[in-house]
């Protein structure tokens with residue numbers, strides 16, 4: 001019950017702010033401070049969970065959304081709406097929002113260029129550390145497992161148009177996402193390459209790579225890599241834009 005009424009307030013915030021944003025939209029040309037403020041205000045509904053300006057911390061569960069490619073964020077909003085990803089709060093919030101509005105939201109968070117938390121100790125053993133770095137940078141040829149960097153970008157900061165960066169995300173969140181792909185709880189647009197990748201990982205690898213990714217950092221200002229010039233190692237849906 002308490003949860004439901006909290007969400008009603010969040011939806012109201014989002015709706016009311018969207019209406020007033022509509023009134024002022026287009027009144028000025030270009031990215032002026034006024035337009036920025038309005039969008040930021042609308043997005044207060046998201047900040048409650050995702051942290052100030054969408055910069056979630058690496059503690060806890062909520063994923064950072066700032067600075068991920070707009071195509072990726074848009075696909076996720078669509079995935080929650082269509083039930084390919086399940087989260088009560090997210091689906092509830094998005095159910096009445098138009099595709100155009102979702103596109104605006106995705107663009108807003110993609111353009112935020114915020115500092116990432118500092119690097120910290122992984123807490124992994126030497127062996128686990130090697131296991132994680134091999135997965136990230138080299139992959140495992142015998143198991144047809146491409147390196148994470150082949151898709152997520154050389155710096156793991158994501159790749160245009162729709163590949164997310166993974167560094168500094170909470171390890172609990174990363175473990176949950178990889179687990180959901182393995183059990184079919186999370187799906188991406190077909191062909192779902194990430195489901196294949198997740199199924200080829202052992203539970204030990206999932207834990208090591210999640211803890212490794214969570215402990216790294218990226219310099220402020222690092223952008224997702226440009227779209228790959230050559231085909232990805234596996235076909236992935238939702239990449240055309």
Ligand code: HEC
Nearest residue numbers: 010045046048049063065073076077085087089090093105
């Ligand atoms: C009540 C808390 C809550 C609110 C409010 C909320 N979110 Fe979320 N959001 C979550 C959780 C929890 C997840 C992760 C769900 C999962 O495990 O897949 C998530 C996931 C996401 C993702 C996917 C992130 C990724 O890296 O794949 C996006 C994008 C997102 N939210 C955007 C938004 C936007 C935009 C708003 C405001 C309209 C918003 N959220 C409001 C809790 C919330």
Ligand code: HEC
Nearest residue numbers: 075135146147148151164174177188193194197209234236
């Ligand atoms: C063949 C390309 C490919 C490879 C290789 C790959 N990924 Fe992905 N990954 C994707 C795509 C595409 C998505 C976005 C899926 C979607 O739209 O939901 C994704 C998303 C993710 C997410 C969700 C991020 C979020 O914010 O919710 C995680 C976690 C992830 N990948 C981990 C990994 C790890 C760890 C590796 C290496 C072991 C890896 N991926 C290798 C294509 C790939």
